[in-house]
Amino acid sequence: MTEPASTHPEHNLGAFLAHAVVLEDEAAERYDELADAMDNHNNAEVAALFRKMAGYSRLHRAEAVDHARQHAGGLPPLKSWEFHWPDDESPESANLTLSHYLMTPHQALELALQAECSARDFYAGVAERSELPAIVELAREFAEEEGEHAEALEVWLKRFPKTQDDWDHDPDPPAAAD
Numbered sequence: 069m070t071e072p073a074s075t076h077p078e079h080n081l082g083a084f085l086a087h088a089v090v091l092e093d094e095a096a097e098r099y100d101e102l103a104d105a106m107d108n109h110n111n112a113e114v115a116a117l118f119r120k121m122a123g124y125s126r127l128h129r130a131e132a133v134d135h136a137r138q139h140a141g142g143l144p145p146l147k148s149w150e151f152h153w154p155d156d157e158s159p160e161s162a163n164l165t166l167s168h169y170l171m172t173p174h175q176a177l178e179l180a181l182q183a184e185c186s187a188r189d190f191y192a193g194v195a196e197r198s199e200l201p202a203i204v205e206l207a208r209e210f211a212e213e214e215g216e217h218a219e220a221l222e223v224w225l226k227r228f229p230k231t232q233d234d235w236d237h238d239p240d241p242p243a244a245a246d
């Protein structure tokens with residue numbers, strides 16, 4: 069009789085990658101929504117940033133699926149209740165309750181930053197708790213990537229500070245740059 073594989077991300081590579089796939093799915097979806105919100109604000113620049121970030125999430129997701137196929141016999145078919153998230157909630161979904169169309173660029177960037185930081189902390193936590201080198205190495209790598217996303221958003225937040233939250237009254241909005 070074989071023991072069922074652990075569904076804990078720190079104990080099972082497949083389970084870890086299944087968690088990563090959910091995180092990236094949610095990140096991509098969130099960035100799409102934030103990009104739509106920025107389109108509604110006629111902020112093409114921040115909308116383009118978010119669409120680029122959504123693209124990175126989908127790329128990262130594909131890499132996780134690929135890694136699972138090559139090194140873990142594919143993704144385990146985890147049920148929603150078999151995931152192990154901090155606070156019983158997937159980190160990146162934590163803040164998706166705001167009404168997006170009212171969001172300023174500053175608020176949208178803040179929300180994206182929080183999600184990137186939770187994702188980074190999730191991966192860093194797994195790297196810290198896991199005793200399996202294959203998981204530790206990958207979790208560290210993912211934590212680093214999320215940290216880079218967070219840093220990029222912090223730079224953007226400096227360009228769209230809170231004091232500019234009434235920017236939509238700007239009679240001369242910035243030109244749509246790419």
Ligand code: ZN
Pocket residue numbers: 095184187213214217
């Ligand atoms: Zn990210």
